[in-house]
Amino acid sequence: MKKFSISSIFAQLLLIVFVFVWIAPTFGLFISSLRDKDVLAISGWWTSFTTTDVNEIYRTKGMEAQIEEDGYFIIKDKVFEEGSGKVISRFGITSKNIDEFMVGEIAVFKDGSEISIDEKGNYFWRSKEKFTKKKGKRIFVSATSPPIFTLDNYKEVLLREGLGQAFINTFAVAIPSTLIPLIICSFFAYSLTWMRFFGRDLLLATVIAALVVPLQMSLIPILSIYNDIGALFGVAAKSFPGIWMAHTGFGLASTTFLLWNFLKSLPNEMMEAARVDGATHYDTFMKIVVPLSIPAFASIFILQFLWVWNDLLVGLVFLDKHPSEIILTAKLKELLGSRGENWEILTTGAFISMSVPLLIFFSLQRYFIRGLVAGSVKG
Amino acid sequence: MTIFSLALTVLIGILVFVLFFHISNILLDYFGKRSSKIFKLENSFRVVIFIAPAFIILFVFIIYPVFETIRLSFYDKIGREFLGWSNYAWAIKDPDFRRSILNNFGWLLIVPTLSTFFGLVIANLADRIWWGTIAKSIVFMPMAISFVGAGVIWKFIYDYRGPGQEQIGLLNAIVVAFGFEPQAWLTIPIWNNLFLMAIMIWIQTGLALVIFSAALRSIPSETLDAARIDGASELKIFWSIIIPYLQQTILVIWTIITILVLKVFDIIYAMTNGQWQTEVLANLMYDWMFRGGGDSGRGSVLAFCIMIGVIPILGWNLYQHRKDQKI
Incomplete structure (x- = not known):
């Protein structure tokens, strides 16, 4: 027993x-997407749980902000947003x-x-003379900041970077591309x-061969067909x-193979009986096969949906x-090129593109695994 | 396009196919029931209707393109003039192509091996521990993520700042913490390939894990118990019982990941685009599809090279299928 427990601890x-x-x-990606972009650029995500x-x-x-009080002209405001939680220790007025x-000390500008x-972060600025400049003065503050998490990056990316539209486009691609096959x-x-x-076995063998044919073999001829069709019909x-x-x-072979694998496990007698009773193939299909296949459909739907979504x-x-057609992955790749150093945009964009797959993953993991395992029995 | 018109397009697109099957069935029922002579004919019509859409699509999108791509590989960049073997001759001399072949071999050796190995080890560990299911979920999770998303995740890990600056990439932060110089990992030739492969391994281990996990349950527990009673160590059991038992499964996982690795594109395209000697066939092919207006001849040669890689697997699958059918 002792040996077992040592190996168990090691395991x-x-x-x-x-x-x-x-x-x-x-x-790390998820935490980074929730951090303030300025902090994100200068410190690792693992530091975000402590004050910085x-x-x-x-x-x-x-x-414009000045008011007159007891013979002084006063401008009052605060440097941080309400509830930022930042605490200032020192400040300065020159770069x-x-x-x-120190906080609490009074700093005197050149103009007195x-x-x-x-x-x-509340400041109090007063002068005996009237303030005459539209622009205020720069003040430098050194502060400690508690861990701050915000959804600002998400707002920015969804609305301004065009990921919102790409998100919708990806759905418009993924749903039919899953249901039609x-x-x-x-x-x-x-x-x-x-x-x-006649030729059923040959057709089945073709499907099995098509399972492993790389996508790359189809790209050039299909693109040229599409271009021809486009030119022909304008x-x-x-x-x-x-x-x-x-x-x-591209999903036809794997979808067919998975379904075929499932269907041949259904009892033959049931189909025979239905046929003897005079049901057409269409009736048998709709009334017997479809209801029995719902779990298989679910697995295949998830596999194909994730495949298309992630493609x-x-x-x-x-x-x-173009923004009206671009899908999330392509958009993300574009951002990697153009905003390679803006990690707040990249991490948030990546997380948005992952949100739907992750949601499916956590809610329907069982079907997902079942599909993968079924597909791996062969092929 | 507004969301509404987009949703409408989607709906129509799906309805077309539903209605095709439904209406053709109604028509067949209508004409079929009139006389028993037509009954036989009706049945063969129904076969055609069941098969036609799938077969046409299979033909247009897979069967025809395979032959067309092979044909195009002997033609010039717009597919007009016959060039014989000259596209292949070009490929053999092209340094990018040689680099790609070399890199693809590296990927084929390392990624399936390590993914399978990690998957097997984790499946074994997780099976014996009460929180194993959660562990499996976590390792499996990257399977749901796109390669581009994974690319962003790992690019963030490999992020590089000059020495002296605070590192925000996890890998460099660890390296610096141990007192070494930070590195721009993705730009160090040869080694950078390994950093890219790490992403694929990180994703595919989950696949190996779930399949192994299912297969492990099929090992009779009596066999394992007998070995334990005889005093075999866990390591011994792993090598002498579990591995031989899972041979078939290991082979299957190996081939699945191999096929995937042959086609690896997204990771390279998103992370380095083949720079710093990380080029692979699929990325080079994409490049030639559009470089200088596109060269269908060279692109086809590259696609065909990927195809050659899967032919042994294709043959093996067909052989297995025939064997199963005979039983």
Whole structure:
């Protein structure tokens, strides 16, 4: 028994290491997407759970904000937003000496006006003369910032970077590209399993061969067909229906194979009985096969949906990069090129693109795994 | 397009196919029931209707393109003039192509091996521990993520800032914490390939894990118990019982990941676009599809090279299928 417990502890430790290595990348991305972009650019995400020191520059309000009180002209405001939780320790009024003064001390500008600031960032600036400049003065503050998490990055990325539209486009690609093959292939798989006709075995062998044919073999001829059709009818060569059909084509073999694998496990007697009773194949299909296949449909739907949602290559080749057509993965790739250093945009964009797959993953993991395992029995 | 018109397009697109099957069935029922002579004919019509859409799509999108791509590989950049083997001759001399072949071999050796190995180890560990299910979920999760998303995740890990600056990339932060110089990982030739492969391994281990996990349950527990009673260590059991038992499964996982790795595109395209000697066939092919207006001849040669890689697997699958059918 003792030996067992030592090996068990070792196993647990080893598994913890694996789990840590596997979760840390995604976790880091998620935390980063929730951080303030200025903090994100200068400190690692693992520091975000503790308070950090930040130096910030703030410009005070100008002459419009002044009020007159007891013979002084006064401008009052705060440097931080309400509830930021930042605590100022020192401040300065020149860029040469940004932490010259303690909080509570009074700093005197060259023009004789005086400014003081408290820990929470409220400043009080007064002068005997009237303020005459529209622009305020710069003040430098050194503060400690508590861990701040915000959804600002999400707002920015969804609305201004165009990811919101890309998100909708991806749905417009993924839903038909999943349902169309499912509809077509369920009839096809049914005929391969329960109908007798010349060439059935050859057709099945073709499907099995097509399972492993790389997508790359189809790209050039299909693109040229699309271009020809586009030129012939004067329509755009790259369109949503075009990519639906492309995804249907590329997902056809695997969808058919999975369904065929499932259908042949159904009891033969049931089909025979229905046929003897005079049911047509269509009736048998709709009334017996479809209800029995719902779990298989669910697995295949998830596999194909995730495949299409996560695809980049087909989206790049068969859709325009125009905002009204671009899909999330292509958009994300574009951002990697153009905003390579803006990690707040990249991490948030990546997380948005992952949100739907992750949601499906956590809610329907069982079906997802079942589909994968079924597909791996062969092929 | 507004959301509304987009949703309408989607709906129409799906309805077309539903209605095709439904209406053709109604028509067949109507004409079929009139006389018993037509009954036989009706049945063969129904076969055609069940098969036609799938077959047409299979033909247009897979069968025809395979032959067309092979044909195009002997033609010039717009597919007009016959060039014989000259596209292939070009490929052999092209340094990018040689680099791609070399890199693809590296990917094929390392990624399936390590993914399968990690998957097997984790499946074994997780099966014996009460929180194993959660651990499996976590390792499996990257399977749901796109390669581009994974690319962003890992690019963030490999992020590089000059020495002396605070590192925000996890890998460099660890390296610096141990007192070494930070590195721009993705730009170090040869080694950078390994950093890219790490992403694929990170994703595919989950696949190996779930399949192994299902297969492990099929090992009779009596066998394992007997070995334990005889005093075999867990390691011994792993090598002498579990591995031989899972041979078939290991082979299957190996081939699935191999096929995937042959086609690897997204990761390279998103992370380095083939720079710093990380080029692979699929990315080079995409490049030639559009470089200088596109060269269908060279692109086809590259696609065909990927195809050659899967032919042994294709043959093996067909052989297995025929064997199963005979039983």
